[in-house]
Amino acid sequence: MTDDITIYHNPKCGTSRNTLALIRHCGIEPTVIEYLQTPPSRAELQALIARMDCPVREVLRQKGTPYDELDLGNPRWTPDELLDFIAQHPILLNRPIVATPQGVRLCRPSEAVLALLPQPLPSPFTKEDGEVVGIS
Template structure:
């Protein structure tokens, strides 16, 4: 019997990119732990760990669209990582999504097909995004 594959997706069900990413994880035959991060935000320590594992600057995790980004003045390049983290802790909607953690790595899956790079299992069949864009063919191979 094989060990279950531990994958976590920090998910927003209102986000198409997040829904497509979740569907691709499931298309690989994996049922991930789904964390609706707006209802259950990650702790500051966990968020810092995820950012470190993604090897991205804190600023790269900030979401601008549909958030208080501009009103909070977060475009100010002089803000420290600590200040940006403070804003994300106070307003979790500022955390860009979806973030997926797998045994292979952690990634901000924008575009959604970026998840394919960190899934330990191949796609089980064809997959198209909600908008109809083909991502994986019938043999489970990535479409360019």
């Protein structure tokens, strides 16, 4: 059951893996979109970012992307142009982005996903790096 939760996931990213594991730890099986294999359309990107209520620049990833090569740090690029770049180069989309009925957000750090889930963690969760989430 997906519980209407979608994660735009990159399995090579530790934060993305931890976020997906946190969702599953809560007993939820989300829809997983490996966005590098199945990129969202420009319209889908625009809708996600609008639901996040943030500037397009906030979802741009710099590390390991053509960000510098494309000079995306230059303020001359409009939000529409930045969306075009992300649509052309999905690796520019920072991850993971999680969409739920409670909202959409970039889940960095991974525990940011907890604010979007319909139930709290059932027990503490240990991230890949050994950090424990859910202990008060």
